[in-house]
Amino acid sequence: MIFPEFVGGVHLPSLIPYIALAGMVGFILTILPGLIWIERVVIALMQDRSGPNRVGPRGLLQSTADVVKLFFKEDMIPQSADIKIYYLAPFLTVMCAFSAGAVLPLQTLTFRLANGDLQTFPLTVGDVNIGVLYILAISSLQVYGIVLAGWSSNNKYSLLGGLRASAQLISYELSMGLAILCVVMFAGTCQLDKIVDAQSGLPFGIPDGHTFIHEIFKGSIFSWFWLGTGIVPVIIYTIAMIAETNRSPFDLPEAESELIAGFHTEYSSMKFAMFFTAEYVSMLIVSGLNAALFWGGSLPPLNVLPFTLIPGFLWFIIKVMGGIFFFTWLRATYPRLRYDALMNLGWKRMLPLGLVWLFLLAVVSLGRGPAKSADNIPEKPVTASQQVQTNPNAVAHR
Amino acid sequence: MITTSHYLVLSAILFTIGVIGVLVKRNPIVIFMCVELMLNAANLSFIALGRHFGQVNGQMYVIFALAVAAAEVSVGLGIIVAIFRSKETINVDEVNLMKS
Amino acid sequence: MATVIAFWVLAILSVVASIAMVVTKNPVRSALALVGTFICVAAFYILLSAQFIAAVQVIVYAGAIMVLFLFVIMLLNLGSPGALRERGSLQPIIATGLGICFLIALLLSGSLLSLPLPAGVRPAEYEPLGTVRAIGINLYDPNQPWLFPFEATSILLLVAVIGAIIMAKRKV
Known part of the structure; x- marks a missing residue:
C-alpha cells in the first residue's frame, strides 16, 4: 500500500504522530476491558472452571460491570496517610505506563513523494534516535x-x-x-523502527538472491532477533519483563496472601482502578517492546500470500496479544517465588548469563566485521526499484 | 533567544541551592541529595559549554560524572546504613565519635 | 520561540523543585522534589541536543540513584517528619546568606555572563553531537583521551559494588 504525500493540500507524513497517538491511546483504552476478560477466561480454561459467565454473552460485559462498580465505590483515604503523595502515586503510575508507548513502531508506511520517489515512515508517535533508551528511562x-x-x-x-x-x-x-543491549548491538541502532528494519533481511547468513525461497524467507520468522541473537536474550528479556510489570510469578510487591495486596492495599475506587489500568498498560507496552525487539515488529512471519495480506499493525497487535497470553499462561501455571529466590534468580543467574552472552555476541559481531548499521544508511528517499526489494508488503501487492 | 549564559547562570543557582542545603540540613541522606544536586548543576554547565564550543567533550565528562555519582551513592548509603545499625541515629550532629 | 518558553518553564520548575528539596522537613518529599529537578535537567539536556545523556540521566539518576535513596529512607524509617529534628538556630539564616554571597561571587566572576562566541560554529552543526552514535564513536576512539578513563570507571564501579556490600553486611 502506497500513500500519496499530499491529499487536498495536507502533508500526510507530518500527520503520522497524531494518527499514531490517537490510534494507540484509543486502542489501549478499548482493549483494556477485553484484556481483563481474556485473562479471566484463559485462566478459567486452564484451571477447569467456568470463569465469568453472568454479565452479557459469555461474561463479556463483566469488566464493564466491574468498572461501573469501581466508579461508584466510596473513595477511602487512610487517616494517617501523606495525602498529597497518596494522590500523586496512582497518577504517576498511569502516566509512566502510557508514555512509554510513544516510541513503539506500529507499522512502516510508504509514501510517494511529490517528485515521484518512494519514502518510508514509521507509524509511531515519536521517532526519536534514543527509542530503546527512552522506554528504559520511562519504565525506570x-x-x-x-x-x-x-x-x-x-x-x-x-x-x-x-x-x-x-x-x-x-x-x-x-x-x-x-538483553536489549544484545539486540541494539546486532541492529546497530537504538531506534526501534530501524531495529525492526534490521530484522527484515535473510536468515542464517544466506547470500542475497532473487529466487522464490529468498522472497519467502526475507524478513521471515527465522531472521528475527529472537533467533538472530541466539534465544538467550529473548528468554532473559521475557523473564525480566514479567518481573518489571510485577506479574505472577514475580508479583511479590502485591502478593495477596502475604501482603494483602501490598502497595495498593489502602487504595479503593478509581485510584485502585488506575493502578489496575497501569498494570495492564505496562503489560501491553513491554509486550510491544518484546515484539519490536525480538519478534519482528510489524513483519509477517513468512513472506507469502496469506500472511502478507494482513497489514503490519495487525501483525504487531497479534504479537502483543501473544505476549499477553504468555503473561496469563504463566500466572495460571507457576506459584509465586520466594523473595530470596527472586533476588537469586535476578542477580546470580540472569545477570551473569546476560553479561556472558553479551560478551559472546560482541565477539561474534567482531568476527562478522563492521556491523552494517542502520544508522549508516543516509537519510535519503528510496527509489522505486529499491523499494520493491526492501518492503515485503510492496512485493505482495504488486 | 536562550544563550549559553542562561544555562550557566541557572547551573550556578542550582549549585548554590545545593551548597545551602548541605550547610543547613542535618540529615545525612538529604545532605547527600544536595551533593547530587551540585553534581547535576556542574553537569548542566558541562553540557551547555560543550554545545557552546561545538565539542563532544562536555558530554563525555558528564558520562564519567554519572558513573562516579553512582559509585559514590552506593558506598555512601552503605555507610549511612552501617552507622544507623551501630548508633540507632544518623543525625550528623550526634555522630561525633571521632571528636574527643 | 518554543525553546525559549520551554527553557523558562523548566528553569522555574527546576529552581522551585530544588528549593523545595532543601526547605521541606520530610526526606521522602525531598527525594521526590530532587527527582523533579533531575527530570527538568534531563529536559535541559534535550534542549541542548544531548539526547543520549538525557536518557542516561533519567535512567541513572531518577531510575536508580533516587530509588536507592528512597529505599534507604524507608528502610531506616526516616520518612515521618520529626524523625530527625533540624537544629533550630541562626545557622540556616547564616548559611543562606553565605550561599547568596557565593552565588553573587560566581556571577561577578565575569565569564559566566558574557561568553565569547566560538568562531565558525553554526547551530546546525550542534545537532549530531548528542546521538548514541556520536557518543559511542568518540568514547571508543583510540585517538581521543576517553578510552582509558572509561576502563578506569569500570574498575571504580566494581570497587564501589564490593565496598557497598561490605559496608551494608551485618557481620563479616
Missing part, C-alpha cells in the same frame, strides 16, 4: 508510583510492598538492559 520511573503508594499509605504491608518493588525493579532492569 514507574517504580516511583509503586514505592510512593506503599509509603504514603502508612501501612506496614504497603510499605513492605513498596520496598520489595523498588528492590525487584532495580534488580531486573539490569538483566532487561543487557
